Amino acid sequence: MAITPEMLLSGWRGRRFLLEYAAAADLPLAAAVMSAGYELDPARDDTVVSFFGSGHREPGPRATPEAVASLLAGLRLPALDQGTALSTLAQAVRAARYWQEPDGEDLLAATPVVRAALERVAAHVAGSATVDWWSAPLAREDQHAVIWDGRTSGATATVAERLTWWRAEVVDEERRAQTDRPSDPTAPFSGTWWSAPPSDLTHTSRGLGPHGPVGLRLVEDDMGWERAVTHRVAVPAGARVLEVDGPEAWAALCREYPLEVTAQKRHDWYSTTGRVGRWALPDWAAVAAVHDAVHLTPAAYLVAAGTAIPVDDGVASVIAGWNPDETYWLIDTVQPEGAGTEWVLDDEDWVAPGV
Known part of the structure; x- marks a missing residue:
């Protein structure tokens, strides 16, 4: 649409x-x-x-x-x-x-x-x-990963292992937050505010010709990077890609694969939305059993990022820390390939000197 x-x-x-x-x-x-x-x-x-x-x-x-x-x-x-x-x-x-x-x-x-x-x-x-x-849905023939400032892309664990650890960390943080953090959402407390899958999973975006992959430019809470290498990524034929194309799709994810995060998110998400109530995010470990990747369209981002998205009675969620057009891969077979293209930040624009 x-x-x-x-x-x-x-x-x-x-x-x-x-x-x-x-x-x-x-x-x-x-x-x-x-x-x-x-x-x-x-x-x-x-x-x-x-x-x-x-x-x-x-x-x-x-x-x-x-x-x-x-x-x-x-x-x-x-x-x-x-x-x-x-x-x-x-x-x-x-x-x-x-x-x-x-x-x-x-x-x-x-x-x-x-x-x-x-x-x-x-x-x-x-x-x-x-x-x-x-x-538009995922550009299957034109996906690129961005590696910032000399960082490596080598995985130290399988996706399944990483998602298992992630879920255990979230569950443990929720348990500790229930006793260690104030229940008043207006209290001056901050914790983990993002709801995207683990950042060390392969994540990609489409290319836009001479402008390069959009992942070079569309970055929330960036770290002031000035150099990057982009790598083309091959999307497997038949990859099961879930499209988050609006708030309804995000709400459906949270309903089908719920993970309660009220105690750990309530302060940050109250600050950004003004909502008081229970909070959830998708259980990415469970999502990975059914889908190979999840793509957030820019349209969905512009409509829904930072808003309180109703999920069920008394439960809502927030799309946070997920860049527009970014796809997170929940399988091991999608990895950056080749030597890549070097980019440098020149007067607030990314350029590829060798191209």
Whole structure:
């Protein structure tokens, strides 16, 4: 199903993409977004500060959501090319945070007046063929793994062993959290906030021609990497790939393969969603008995990442720490191949000097 304007407007990351895309096209709008976002940021005057001039912190002009909406209304929207779509999506991905409240610009995009003003932007983006791949299934003939900054990709255990250990770790953490952590979700406590499969499993993404694999750019909570090697990965014929193409698919995963994580997730996931209640995530060890891989479409990410997804009565889940278009492989036969292609970060863009 093609992505729609309503889908882009319904999620935190989708709205942030629209706001970033619009602001990149107009300097006065970008300044207003920064100012209004700063005013709304929960960490304002604490960890977030505003700088003006040559490094001097000053109050500066105040912008409001109404001012941002007015500028959006008069904005001439440029054509959306693949490079712009990728760089803007990367900004929205980097801004994701699941261990505290949404930041000021996320909150700005969610205000009724700005959200309404973004409807025109959403229609413009959804109508572009550039974003067709956002709702596409796994690109079976074009998958690539990214190895960051000289790290190795060699596995030290089988996938089955790793998933068995992972499940035991989650169950043990839940047991300890039930007694060691406060039951009040508003208590200032943080733990493991992600819900993706173990990060040491092979995970891949599609390539986009000269832009390279999207996994180079679409990275949540990145570590500031400046070098990487990408390897093509062969997808076995008949591989059983589960498509997470929306919140309903994630909820179904959690219902069919439930793993309760309320005590260990309640503080972080309350902070990011405001929801109080029980939490679950998919039991990836059980999923691996039926599926060879799980692919998260960018459309599903933009709609659902960071939201409280209803699973059953009183139970919800969060997609967190899983990058758009990323596929996690639950079998041993999918591994990076060949010498790979070297990439370096050059002025905020990834380039392959030898290509």
